[in-house]
Amino acid sequence: MPESAIRDAIEAVLSGMGVESAKIQLERPKDPAHGDLATNVALTLASVLKRQPRAIAEEIAERLDLDAAGVQAVEIAGPGFLNFRLDQRQVAAVLEDVMVAGTGYGRTDVGEGRPIMVEFVSANPTGPLHIGHARQAALGDAIAGLLEWTGWSVSREYYYNDTGVQIDRLAESMWARYQQHLGNDAEIPEGGYPGEYVVELANQFENEVGDRYAGEVTPDALEALRIFAVARLREEQDRDLGDFGVRFDTYFLESSLYENGSVDSTVADLRATGLVYDHEGAVWLKTTEFGDQKDRVMLKSDGTPTYFLPDVAYHMDKWGRGFEHVINVQGSDHHGTVARVRAGLQALGLPRGYPEYVLHQMVRVERDGKEVKFSKRSGFMVTLRELFEQVGVDVTRYLFQWRKPEAQLVFDLDLALDQSEKNPVYKIQYAHARMCSIFRKAGVDLEDGAVARADLTLLTHPTELELIKRLTNLPGLIERAAELRAPHLVCDYLEQLAGAVNSWYHAGNPSRNPKLAVLVDNPELSSARLALTRSVQIVLANGLAVLGLSAPKRMERKEAPS
Template identity: 50%
Template sequence: MQHPRLEAALARAARDLGAADDVTVRLERPRETAHGDLAANLAMVLAQQLGRKPRELAGELVDRLDLQALQIESAEIAGPGFINFRVSRDFLFDGLRHVCRAGRDYGRGDWGAGSRVNVEFVSANPTGPLHVGHGRGAAVGDTIARLLEFTGHDVCREFYVNDAGSQIDKLVDSISARHRQLEGESAAIPEGGYHGEYIVDLARELASDLADELAADASPEGRARVRRRAIERVIEEQRRTLEALRVQFDEFRSETELRESSSIEETVEQLTERGLIYEREGARWLRTTDFEDDKDRVLVKSDGSYTYFLPDIAYHHDKAKRGFDTAIDIWGADHHGYVPRMTAAMRALGLEKEFFEAVIVQLVRIERGGEEVKFSKRAGEFVTLRDLVDEVGADVTRYFFLERGPQQQMVFDLDLAKERSEKNPVYKVQYAHARIRSVYRRGDIDPEGIDFDADLSPLVETSAHEMIKTILGFPEVVEAAARSREPHRITAYLENLANELNSWYHAGTRDASLRVLGQEEAVTNARLVVVRASETVLRNGLELLGIEAPESM
């Protein structure tokens, strides 16, 4: 819950007492409701600077506040010098009206205005179907992008196609072997090659016009044609899978095209000019230890070939040259150790340390009946993302991937995912929204016609006041989730609001006087404003997660 007028008034009071002109005031929600609605530690922060006792200073700060004008019911000094505030009913009611008027813009911020952010995620090798680990990265990356857009940033969603490595040669060899097997020839999948039915499907499809190129004695030109077509088909399948998860990209960038451009050479030249490349044992090294890496890194091997690190540096350098202020990468757990060296490389190029960020997404374990599900018939070696989305749907898949912090390992319980009860968190949140829509239908109410300016004084029950406080906390949660790159803050908030809303609703089943409908007109109108505000926040929160807000369930 935010109260910018109170923050400004505290800052003025602090300056009157001798604080610096740029004094910063932060209000926070106390962990215990008994301690009030908002708390400030300003007196303790200023006490040492001003040579004052914190509790005395806190009292003087409060004395300089016009509590009534600020819609503050009470201000108490607690502990070593905290100031605990309780907001008035008028503050809550005005806030509730603001939520309803703002509608789909409620929670939107502008602190990111003018900032261009590149969010790169998934970036899977074009060698086969996406697995569930890619899916978690997709949900996290897309939701971070949504949060950043909602807070004013100019965001580009980007997929880096790793189409230049030896894994592509193995893909071509695997398709060729499957084609020859289908033709009755003896052919083995190469070591480290790809298995699963999708390779057979690719072999059949490509053989329609590339049969000669799939032969064992195919020319380099023929293999190159197979390579291009195979990459195109795999990427197209990956895109369709991601679209089924409601994930779309603004840019697909190719490693092959990067290598064919001058980007790598330009990056090496710039690092050389900065005196950060040296030769040792015939190889060229980057002084990443100058920028807090644990050791220097090889960029060019003694045979003249590039390490995998150099094209990655050039690719991220290209993001800066395209005008992005921040580059956020969503990486799997196996890339954790890669973060310091990439951060060092960006600093070596003269970029700020804050330019590059990596969000590490931990592993996913799929379970059914308490047992791990390991294999997919189509992929041969892992559970595919498409299998998962087809089985439980995009809403459940996204929500489960987002419910925990990215750096926490997770178990995806298929049985729970299919359960239509409040044990299933996404069902609970969506059902709370659907229940609100059912209230409108039962009361023959046009939600657009609800009078937000109605007298809200009939809202006397404590449960309604507490729910309003939760509703008014949404913008703060959105900003915190965007700044920390932690979408699970939104899921936790929505589950809490759904719990409060369901408790409020169920109270009416036990006591008819607490129902929304069937009351005196003034009472029903006031409660409908709470319902409308709750619906607004549930819908906006679900949209940030890329999840539907259903009319009925």
């Protein structure tokens, strides 16, 4: 509200100065000495008006209607910035917004309820989810959360590549373990899966069917092993993700694209475009027509499709289901596929740049500064479950969300296991728990009406005003983070806020600084400070909720794992 009032007032002045349709940027300066809001219009108009920026700033300041703008004072600073100091009433009124909106504070409606799909994790059902999937699960879920908070109708989707070479290798690995279990000689094939879990699965398989498939390998045996293993691994992956706090709206099987004929019809549709040609026995698509670096094979010389084809069919399906906005969260090792999938889709008439991709870099786990790589169960990488069972779901999710996707990430186990405020997650959650603790101490309910009606103009201390200012940034921040698909901005915000909150809390330590405590003798002032406490609590809880993290009312220390 205060922003639009100021904007209007400036516009009124500018039109009086003969300037129409100037872009007025208002920003919240980081330095409190620069007021509550600032604008650089005078600087941007300098070249248009051919006058000194400071002279323009002075004229604007002189003509500005302070009352209408809801501004207490305006100052000119630096090369020609206009700094506005808001009315005390305006500042405090923000807390009313926070308390009225409650768990909805921070939500906006830029998405206008339009559908958007976030596809993420999408691991092959060939083994347990590992650390790379963990990053993707945390990241994708947070992006989905951001979109929900900005008014999109979000669908989370998981694509199972349940056909192809990888699955064949899995079946062969199962075969080998099954034979070994029966006491026969067999070896995991080249490119197979050596992890412990295949042994477990083969044993379970034997429990169910006995030695029916002993002896020579047959297509029937491999088929039975494949179906068994894929079903069990899908269950396990779903369970791991569920326990990690991630739920999907739809699971999409690659095999369905073959079964329902969409792969074949995609071939036919692509042929109809005239961009398909035969070369050296294979069938190619001219993806270079749409900016790919070279043309791609869609049907191999043995007649089977490359992975590229079902990918195109799959995305045509997404489009057909009404998703004009799709975000695919994938590891950056997939970046080579982006151009060709888009090219295939463009050939079929979909818009350029569809779908959108968020590609994240790889993760390494470190402890004592050394890489931790191996997991016996998975056969190579640390699994998702091993990670969150050891350090907790909130910590795991957060540590994957707090860095931008396109940067490489070191998952520091020492930091993750630290339960002090050095651990950024706990720092934020402590701040939240402290707010709740103040209410407990006061014997007042969080949603108490008297608190909501407090006289907020009593909040005049600089640290209080600074906190209030930070709280007002939440909706804009969520909007920006959603637009940029950048959950790490929320982390950054929450850490900064928690830092400010914790300082404020400690400054009000009753034994040291009783006048600054929330629970002071003066009931009006105490009520006002409780209102601030409540508002802080709401903003922290909502910020955590966007990321899919819990906001504990009290913190409990866990026994340190050995």
